[in-house]
Amino acid sequence: MGEEGLDGRLVAAVRAGDAESVRALLEEGADPDALDADGLPVLCTAVAAYDDPVAEALMEGGADPDRPLPDGTTPLLRAIDLGSPAVFSTVLGGEPRLRLPEEARERHLTLARTWYENGAAEELRRRTGATGPAETVRVQDDEYSHVDQVTLGGLTVRAGHGAVLTSLEWAFRVLPPVDELVARGLKYPDEDHVDRWSATWILSRRRSKETWLAVTAFRHHPDPAHRRFVLDFLRIRSLTGASDRNSYDKEESELFAAWAAEETDVDVLVRVLDVFAGYERAEREAVGLRYAGHPNPRVRSEVPYLLGTYGSPLTPTARTALLALVRDPAPEVRSRVGAALGTWHDLTPEVSEALLSLVRDPDAGVRGAAAAALARSPDRTPAGAEALAALLDHEELLIRLEAVYGLAERNDPRCVEGLARIGPLDPAFDDDHRRSAVRRYQWRMEEEASAAAEQ
Template sequence: MHSPRDGSHVESLDGRLVSAVRAGDADAVRALLEEGAHPDASAAEGLPVLCSAVAAYDAVVAEALVEGGADPDRALPDGTTPLLRAVDLGSPAMVSAVLGDEPPRRLPQAARERLLAMARNWYETGAAEELCRRTGASGPAETCLVQDDESHHVERVSLGGLTVRAGHGAVLTSLEWAFRILTPVDELVARAVHRPDEDHVDWSASRFTLTLRRSKETWSAVVAFRHHPSPHHRLFVLSYLRMRMLFERSGRHSYAKAESQLLADWAIEETDSSVLAQVLKTFNTYEHPGHEAVGLRYADHPDPRVRRQVPDCFSTNDASLTSTATAALLTLARDPDSEVRRAVCEVIAPALGLTPEPQLALLALIRDPDPDVRAAAAATLSRSHDRTPAVTEAFVALLDEEDQLLRLEGACGLARRDDPRTEEAYERVGPLGPGFEHDARADALWRWRMRNRP
């Protein structure tokens, strides 16, 4: 419990809290609340500080205030609440920060319906159109993409002196889930593909909510969209399946076998190259005996986006590759597309072992015109047990590269082979800046010294 404080001290704490909220200093906000500042201290125009955080789109500060006791449902002079204002402004991250615990139990039915109606009106009307209605301005609205949370973005729309974020589709989806409303699958998919962008908040919210709905009926309804004529709908199914795979690894669903067969069939049927590339990418995250056959089917596909996924088809095969698949992988090592060649670098050693043909392929790739391909080949050879002079000299040649990371790959390869030129190699790498504290390539020098110095 906090010790009693006199009024002047509390007033001082509240003033400092207002300043910390304005400065966006979440750590200071938490410290002041712990010290005894009132979480609903008044800020501008007598409104609680939570409203200031909401207006500034500062979700981190808003979350700190709500966790510290700020009331998201507090009635304000204009008849709104901080939560209603957050919904109005269209930031899913902000709504999540302000929503608070157990909203279905905390909020009366009328309050829940008001929140849902506001989000639905913005979404169905459109942000620019609703701003026109509210401000009377004729437009056009100013629109740009902004980051809403660490991973997802949304449009910021300004008109007539008002600014909102057009994430009301995601807000509506999140509120429905929070209020235990099972929105029809078709409607959630439609919201996602309304802005066909996997990093958009609307797409993300629909995908996440559908992933949380673990029933067979929901799963069947979503994957049925793989037959939809729109590629955006089919891409959404793949995005959904990839998220389910993440959940599968934490033991939260058990559809992996059905999904792997679905993807195997889909890989044969899909005709759109951009979708097919994503089908293969997703298929390669599953276990299935048909990976090699699918890889061979598309090893010479005219679209490089498809061919970039083929090497992984061969790397997921539990048994030894057939001679046909081996030949296909070695051919891909000479592909005109640099990203295809880089993909080969990452799988060729595990798939084939460093027998003479893969070794020769990697020695050619470590001298590739593309620096990313050279780096990938160097990383694969460095991790291998190959100690032949040709491989060692390939690492020495990397020390002449202008790119410091390529020089580091070369030095690391020498260190792992206990080459006496290791010290000199790392001197040629030069000082490494921040971010290399836990880099195994930088650490290889220390390990070499431990092995080779008295």
């Protein structure tokens, strides 16, 4: 089939939102800048449809985001106009600071800033002359964040221009004041808004000590929303890692220890303890012990993971505190204790008995967490195997699967019967590690039998 036919099929695939076919046609030789019926490249079609997967396929296939269009714009400028951070980030392409001359960079920044400062509805009124209220609906923009989609005067945009502006500034290495980025992130109260995500992400990329100090200073802000923003920033930094040169592990550990002692808002305190649990510092245990008797169960639920470090034994003081929480009146606390007991490689007789008692807890959620912890724990006692076997007929599927998994890891033949009793599973469980553990057990038994036969 000729090039014209390939391009026609590409246009159809883009319109249909079929990213897989778009990729296949590009591999066959279709033009990534093929024109749609309106005379615009198909990348503009994907941008207008907020079709990030198709836009990504076109960009990977060589589509030009800077191609001049009849109205004087480009696909990238149109992506900025339409305000979807997900689509914009895809169409931004590689090395935009080097690719675009200074005048073009300033044009892009001005466009994004105009939309953000005016607001989507007001900018639509200015452009269309329409009056009356705008129609606004919340939509998911990417896997993690949402944004308002605004329609007025026959035009529709997404109000993610704050995130677009923040990302564009970073791409061009324009560094606005930290206070400005924090204000952008907190403009909308919803913590899943694209503007908040972009602000925290970009600030976490700015690894200077000045940025770290400026952001963490907001932990003293009287508004809890600002303090939660700091925690989001610190969590992202810890998850994305840092080089030795710009790691502030010690400073952050000291900050958390002081913050935990001072915080009065329960929601913020819970988050402080949760993030602090990710830092392997000696101060964690003292903080955990301080809050082991806190009146709020949400706070006590954070204590177990402050009292130990994965793969290390508990101190006697931490062990005593953790065992006391086994009897906590709140199921959510006992559930976290059960998960922690299986994590620490500290299965003394006391700890083992406590974990087994939680497997028999009257609350189903506690039993499930304890069963999963026991299955993964280094406990290889007969009592542990019997406790798992007792769960093979449990009314909850996931608890039965945990029991099967734990028995398979202990080379206990009852895992095979347990899985058989569960019966057919949904295809979503085809690659489930608990089911796979039974197959690995069977292979081990077959190999052992074959080796024995050869001797």
